[in-house]
Amino acid sequence: MNEELDSQLSAMFDDELATAECELLARRLSRDTELRARWERYAVIAAAIRAERGVRLNARVARRVSVIVGAEPALAAAAASGHAPRRWLRPVAGAAVAASVAAVSILWLRGHTVPGAVVAAPELAAVPASRVTAPAVVRAAARTAGPDSYVVPPATRGATAIVPATELANYVVAHSTFSPPVARRNLLSSFMTSEPGAAGPIALSTDGAQDPPRDAKGSAQ
Amino acid sequence: MGADASDLSLVRRVQRGDKGAFDALVLKYQHKLVKLVMRYVRNPAEAEDIAQEAFIKAYRALPQFRGDSAFYTWLYRIAINTAKNAVVSRDRSPIEYNIDRNNEESYDMQSRMKDSETPEALVLTEEIRSIVNGAIEALPEDLRTAIVLRELEGLSYEEIAAAMDCPVGTVRSRIFRAREAIDRRLREVFEGGLGRTEELG
Numbered sequence: 555m556n557e558e559l560d561s562q563l564s565a566m567f568d569d570e571l572a573t574a575e576c577e578l579l580a581r582r583l584s585r586d587t588e589l590r591a592r593w594e595r596y597a598v599i600a601a602a603i604r605a606e607r608g609v610r611l612n613a614r615v616a617r618r619v620s621v622i623v624g625a626e627p628a629l630a631a632a633a634a635s636g637h638a639p640r641r642w643l644r645p646v647a648g649a650a651v652a653a654s655v656a657a658v659s660i661l662w663l664r665g666h667t668v669p670g671a672v673v674a675a676p677e678l679a680a681v682p683a684s685r686v687t688a689p690a691v692v693r694a695a696a697r698t699a700g701p702d703s704y705v706v707p708p709a710t711r712g713a714t715a716i717v718p719a720t721e722l723a724n725y726v727v728a729h730s731t732f733s734p735p736v737a738r739r740n741l742l743s744s745f746m747t748s749e750p751g752a753a754g755p756i757a758l759s760t761d762g763a764q765d766p767p768r769d770a771k772g773s774a775q
Numbered sequence: 776m777g778a779d780a781s782d783l784s785l786v787r788r789v790q791r792g793d794k795g796a797f798d799a800l801v802l803k804y805q806h807k808l809v810k811l812v813m814r815y816v817r818n819p820a821e822a823e824d825i826a827q828e829a830f831i832k833a834y835r836a837l838p839q840f841r842g843d844s845a846f847y848t849w850l851y852r853i854a855i856n857t858a859k860n861a862v863v864s865r866d867r868s869p870i871e872y873n874i875d876r877n878n879e880e881s882y883d884m885q886s887r888m889k890d891s892e893t894p895e896a897l898v899l900t901e902e903i904r905s906i907v908n909g910a911i912e913a914l915p916e917d918l919r920t921a922i923v924l925r926e927l928e929g930l931s932y933e934e935i936a937a938a939m940d941c942p943v944g945t946v947r948s949r950i951f952r953a954r955e956a957i958d959r960r961l962r963e964v965f966e967g968g969l970g971r972t973e974e975l976g
Contacts, residue, residue, distance in 0.1 A: 564951040566781045568925060570932045573780040580784035584795030592958065594802040599957050601806035602907035603926040608819045610896045611903045615805040615823050619830045620798050629838055630792030
């Protein structure tokens with residue numbers, strides 16, 4: 555056998571061969587059984603020098619693995635048949651989902667925004683004690699991280715609501731900790747006006763002092 | 776010269792469907808992997824089974840290997856996980872590898888006595904070790920130093936060159952010549968003995 559080739563093989567075994575030469579020799583190594591037998595003996599010599607206790611120096615593992623791998627489909631064929639995951643697909647799909655969610659949210663918010671809303675600032679502290687219900691107390695605690703006032707636009711009779719606005723408003727206020735102030739205010743405005751006269755205890759309109767307070771289910775007390 | 780270029784070139788070939796390249800990787804690392812697994816199981820035959828399983832797992836996972844780490848580092852992790860799972864599934868406790876040098880002989884004997892599967896393999900292993908050690912003893916001083924620094928101490932060619940105060944090319948030549956000298960002595964036994972053992976195994 556070519557001595558230069560063997561010298562290259564020895565250097566490749568030690569990972570001391572240039573990348574370009576490695577490419578060429580790897581190709582030859584995978585096909586030339588004699589070269590691979592020499593490669594195997596280099597590994598045995600290394601193991602014998604290291605005196606690896608309990609490790610048998612015959613090639614049982616390699617031969618068994620070779621038989622098993624030989625019965626398996628080649629990796630390139632497996633990848634071509636679609637077994638290998640397409641790495642680029644995951645981030646693209648993620649971005650598409652995020653964009654869809656954002657677009658739907660924007661359209662939904664626009665559809666529920668009431669133009670020309672009147673801003674009032676009724677503080678919860680101004681509510682008579684007799685009208686402050688338990689859910690209102692809970693919501694008052696939740697408000698500590700939220701805005702000081704809510705937008706309460708005048709009722710618009712034409713607005714329709716899928717879910718009673720009172721329930722939605724209570725829900726939004728209760729979860730106000732997790733929503734940005736602007737979105738919360740807009741949502742709240744919509745809910746207040748979508749169901750006339752059912753704004754609930756937290757939604758205090760300027761003339762709402764005469765209305766009976768409602769609990770979270772919207773029932774009059 | 777890129778780090779891990781040798782393994783990476785073989786890995787790339789396997790990823791393109793060349794199974795012969797994977798054989799070369801297994802041949803290179805089978806002893807290291809069996810030794811690694813023996814931190815968790817005492818029996819060499821069982822360690823070989825686990826190492827074999829680890830290689831098969833590695834082969835199937837190779838399409839996902841991108842070369843961010845060295846191939847052996849990646850293989851090492853697969854083998855460790857496979858060994859741990861094997862130990863758990865067989866309801867055994869992992870053993871510590873920190874064996875006292877004084878007890879190493881008795882540990883080795885214990886392992887051998889448990890492994891009654893292939894006594895011929897043990898004889899062959901001893902024979903190979905004896906030949907390799909004899910061949911190393913017979914080497915000229917410079918060749919012996921170079922091969923020992925490489926295989927036993929794990930030094931790179933550059934480090935060996937610095938230690939031996941010679942060019943890197945000389946180190947490469949010395950290591951190659953040392954290997955060839957050992958291989959000449961080994962080849963006769965290896966070619967005959969290995970086939971015999973495989974038939975028995």
